Amino acid sequence: MTNILHVTASIRSDESVSRKLGNRLVERLRDRTGANVTLRDLANNDLPLIDTDRFAANLTPVAERGEQARQLAAIGDDLIAELHAADTLVLSLPVYNFTMPSTLKAWADLVARAGTTFRYTESGPQGLLTGKKAYALIASGGTPIGSEIDFLTPWLRHFLKFIGITDLEIIAADGISGVDGEEKIAAALNAVDALEPRAVAA
Incomplete structure (x- = not known):
């Protein structure tokens, strides 16, 4: 059995095109692999958002965390556990003001943890989340x-590579206004249907 982590970020709920693509x-993927x-x-x-105390808590070894540090690090622990468990990462992302939603940056700051994901x-730096397949539906x-005004996809490729995910496919519906x-x-929906999607074997 394989595991898919589907990360969505649009504020538009059911009207979101990125959600529809994802x-x-x-x-x-689920029909094909039973994931x-x-x-x-x-x-x-x-x-x-990352602040001084949460940053320190995230870097403190689990056995050495006090109660406050455990509480501060808990959400990052959960997000990282989701990434570790996933064989395939599907990102449904809108472009806001030429780049990523702020919530995606908050997610990235919480999962980029020295000694854990890199x-x-x-x-x-060496990424530690290797062997995973990623799709970005934008x-x-x-x-x-x-x-030259797309500041999302270059960042996304670099960030995923930074944590060890180098196999990324992007499908975009751009200029939809x-x-x-x-x-x-x-x-874009046809391009999704034309993919030969795979969830990496566990």
Whole structure:
């Protein structure tokens, strides 16, 4: 049995195009592999921002944490456990103001933990979440994905590589606020259907 972690971030709930694309892919993966699916909806989880105390708690070994540190580190522990358990990561992401939703950045700050999801070596940082497959389903109203004003996808590729996830496929419905928006959404859905999706064998 394989495990899929589906991370969503749109504030638009059922109207979200990125959710629609991600749900379509997750359904195909689940039908094909019988995978378990964990949903992490960042828009509804009120993730905390990293501050000095939470940063220190995250880096404190579990056996050495006091009660306050355990409470502060708990959400990061949960998010990292979801990533460790997942063979396949599906990210449903809107573009807000040329880049990621702030909730995705909060998630990234909580899961990027030295010694747990990456480590420092003499040759530089080394990601520890290797062997996973990632898909990003992205929707934007006006930002062309891959253009010089797209600050989401370069960051996303770099961040996932930083924590060890190098196998990433991106499907985007961009410019959907234009007159041909419905056609672009349909094309992105067709691109999802044309994938040969796989959930990495456990």
